Amino acid sequence: MVKSIVLVGVGGQGTILVSKILTAGLLKLGYDVKMSEIHGMSQRGGSVTTMIKYGDKVYAPNIGIGEADMIVSFEKIEAVRALPYLKKGGIIVTDDREIHPMSVLTGAAEYPHDALDKLGETVENLTVLKANEIAEELGNVRVSNVVLLGSLVKKMGLDQEGIDWKELVGNMVPAKAKEINLLAFERGYAL
Amino acid sequence: MEKVILSGDEAVARGAYEGGCTVAAAYPGTPSTEILEDVVKYKDNIYCEWSCNEKTAAELVSGASIGGARALVTMKHVGMNVATDPIFTMGYAGVNGGMVIVSADDPGCHSSQNEQDNRLYAPHAKLGMLEPSDSQECKDFTVAAFELSERFDVPMLIRMTTRICHAKSIVELGERNEVGVRKYERNTGKFALLPAVARRRHVAREEMLKKMEEYSNDCPFNTVETHEGNTVGIITSGVSYQHAKEVFGETADFLKLGLTYPLPHKLMKEFAEKYETLYVIEENDPYLEKEVKALGFTNAIGKEKLPICDELNAQIVREALTDAAKPELYQGFEVPGRAPALCAGCPHRGFFFALSKRLDKVVPVGDIGCYALGSAAPLNGFDYSICMGAGISSLIGLAKALELQGDKRKALGMVGDSTFFHSGLTSLINAVSSQANIVACILDNSITAMTGHQDNPGTAKNLMGEPTPIVDIVSLVKATGIDDDHIAIVDPIDLKTVEEALDKAIASDGVYVLITKRPCVMIKEVARANAGKHCRINTEKCKNCKMCMKIACPAISLKDGRPVIDESSCTQCGLCMEMCHFGAIEKVGA
Incomplete structure (x- = not known):
């Protein structure tokens, strides 16, 4: 059995770091894992997509439309953009953060503030988190990615014996930001 | 042995290490860049560098191979177009030390101008070719490629694709095979490719390819x-x-x-x-x-x-x-697009904003690099882009065509500092020699930015972290014979100066070179210096005219109908302050 997760966000949000930590954890849990990332121009504020597949044996590294068991989104409308990947009955977990793209900043387009309400009417399994609010409470909005990770680990049942997720997080984030990231993970896990 | 999770790129780097490689060179290009960025971990064993372009990298590596070293050159697929001149010749000559060429293709054009299939280069250039299908094979095939190159006396092409380069999977590591360097001996009958030698080498190559095909029928790779x-x-x-x-x-x-x-x-x-x-x-x-x-x-x-x-x-x-039913999909709904944009504080923004007010006087031409992001609305920075260097050389022909149809607009092109070193210099020499009537802009942000901040000849250090002399762009421009009256050097954030320089450039005859000089805000040292600095809108002075929003800065957005500056992304470049007629934008922080 292979599970497929699509993680989406905006360049600079730490989507890839969360994917790397998740991948390292899944490897530790004994799964075969493949992680595929599309970046390059995305660090300039574009959409970022990473794909993780894990199970007994994983072949293809990327995920096609209608193939994902789960979408994890770090931003509201990115969750909507990733919707075609979701399998019927699949799960979406998203932060309720809004990051306005250039078309909205210049007034050429309107940001759909109600995007998650509409998404909730479309899919059966939508969890909306306030990861960015928690991160702001902790003092740095940039750790909202790790808040989301904490929540995911619990939601996906990956908090198994033989793995210390906090140790993994601690090892993979910048040393000076270790403490706040550990707090972020705890807060996410407690959600 | 230890098992780790590596991307295909990281695995090729590891394979180069284990395979006894001693020289590696590349020009950065997505999705190949991370290979050399990882090879540098093994710099005690492998000399590695960012070369000026893919051709100089391939030539450096050809020389290393002829000299007896196992050598690696990596590039993105379009980079191979630049590099094939030496590669085709090495296809006839063969090698001394094993020579491995990596082409990272980009099916789907995730970050490229085309999705050319570089497998076709192998029969064309008469190279052996390996195609790994995961990270383990990336490492194993790289080790094998050096051995096959020496065994069959042929450069080996490793053809990867984005989903191989940027996908991580499990790799079992091995030890380095310390093969040393083969002795260099003069062998003009093999390596001095004059016509008589080339004819003989062609025969030898065809014979060797037949032997290699026999091997291909019975090898562990197939x-x-x-x-x-x-x-x-x-x-x-x-x-x-x-x-x-x-x-x-x-x-x-x-x-x-x-x-x-x-x-x-x-x-x-x-x-x-x-x-x-x-x-x-x-x-x-x-x-x-x-x-x-x-x-x-x-x-x-x-x-x-x-x-x-x-x-x-x-x-x-x-x-x-298969007959499998199509998956049932959720019906989504339209949301605003999110194209990549120039970063907050990007020095290119000032140049593009000034240019956007003169689009009736020029036909603007782009090139490959971060400034490609200036092409989108509202800056509308250029009409077309082709390849590296064409931002200058294509202007020569464009200017002729415009002249022939009585179009008075000036051909104006732009290249970055890294692109200028890559191939812009020869383009500029060509323009001078052609007595072209053009404006060549060199947007110098002191780094190869788009691919993730690699050093280039204009930066003070190299890939291995050693200090290097800086090659001065202005001196190079002057050396082509362009006089001081046809060169302007401006700070792109100083709008008034940029606008004056553009007006003068457009009105001039001959080749005019406009150099904008300000480092990329994403360079670590620059970001550190800007830490804590940002701008803020004084709401009492702000008349809500929204002039500050015209520069399309991602740090400025509308909140409840009024512009606000996001303090975490603003770098205090000050461009919006120049836009404000009411002095409502203030600097905050050191």
Whole structure:
């Protein structure tokens, strides 16, 4: 059995770091894992997509439309953009953060503030988190990615014996930001 | 041995280390960049550098190979177009130390101007070719490539794709094979490719390729997987093997090709004749399919059902080749697009804003680099872009064509500092020699930015972290014979100066060079210096005219109908302050 997760966000949000930590954890849990990332121009504020597949044996590294068991989104409308990947009955977990793209900043387009309400009417399994609010409470909005990770680990049942997720997080984030990231993970896990 | 999770790029770097490589060079390009960024971890064993361009990198590595070193050169697919001149010659000459060329192709054009299939270069340049299908193979094939290169006296091409380069999977590490450097001995009959030598080398190469094809028929890289009772046969290579395997599992037999030039014709025949249903599954061009059909297996199904355009995934293969029902999808709804944009504080923004007010006077031409992001609305920075260097050289022809139709607009192009060193200098020399009537802008942000901040000849250090002399762009420009009156050097954030310089440049005759000079805000040292600095809008002074929003800065957005500055992304470049007529934008922080 292979599970497929699509993680989406905006360049600079730490989507890839969360994917790397998740991948390292899944490897530790004994799964075969493949992680595929599309970046390059995305660090300039574009959409970022990473794909993780894990199970007994994983072949293809990327995920096609209608193939994902789960979408994890770090931003509201990115969750909507990733919707075609979701399998019927699949799960979406998203932060309720809004990051306005250039078309909205210049007034050429309107940001759909109600995007998650509409998404909730479309899919059966939508969890909306306030990861960015928690991160702001902790003092740095940039750790909202790790808040989301904490929540995911619990939601996906990956908090198994033989793995210390906090140790993994601690090892993979910048040393000076270790403490706040550990707090972020705890807060996410407690959600 | 230790098992780790590596991307394909990281695995090639590891393979170079384990395979006894001693010299490596590249010009950065997505999705190949991370290979050399990882090779530098082994700098005690491997000399490595960012070269000026792919051709100089390939020439450096050709020299290293002739000199006896195992050498690696890596590039993105379009980079190989630049590098093929030396590579084709090395295809005839052969090697001394093993020579390995990595081409990282980009099916789906994730970050490229095309999705050319560089497998076609292997038969064209007469190189051996390996196609890994995961990170373990990336490492193992790289180690093997050095050995095969020396054994068959041929440069080896390793052809990767984005989903191989940027996908991480498990790799078992090995030890370094310390082969040392082969002794250099003068051998003009092999390496001095004058016509008489070239004719002989061509014969030798064809003979060697025949021997290599025999090897290809019986080598560990080309493998057959069969299961009792299967009636479907699949021939595939690279990441397409993974897609096919995911769809068909053990319900089809596989001929998985890893050594894809010379192709194992005997093995392919033996496999193909067993199946009534024969699929050839590959991304982009029908490279394998044409060979299979040429062997007489016209029943083979490939591009009749699978797309030539874009990358593959398992779902596309499933829909094309099986009866499986199409997955039911959720109906989404339209949301605003999110194209990448110039960063907050990007020095290019000032240049593009000034240029945007003069679009009636110029035909603007782009090039490859971060400034490509200036092409979008509202800056509308350029009409076309072709390849590296064309931001200057194509102006020569464009200016002629405009003149011939009585179009008075000036041909104005832009290249970055790294692009100028890559191929812009020869373009500029050409323009001077052509007595062209153009404006060449060099947007110098002191780094190769788009690919993730690599050093170039204009920066003070190299890939290995050693200090290097700075090659001065202004001196180079002057050395082409352009006089001081036709050169302007401006700070792109100083709008008034940029606008004056642009007006003067557009009004001038001959070749005018406008250099904008300000470092990228994402360079670590620059970011550190800007930490804590930002701008703020004084709401009492703000008249809500929204002039500050015209520069399309991602740090400025509308909140409740009024502009606000995001303090975490603002770098205090001050461009918006120049826009404000009411002095409502203030600097905050050190």
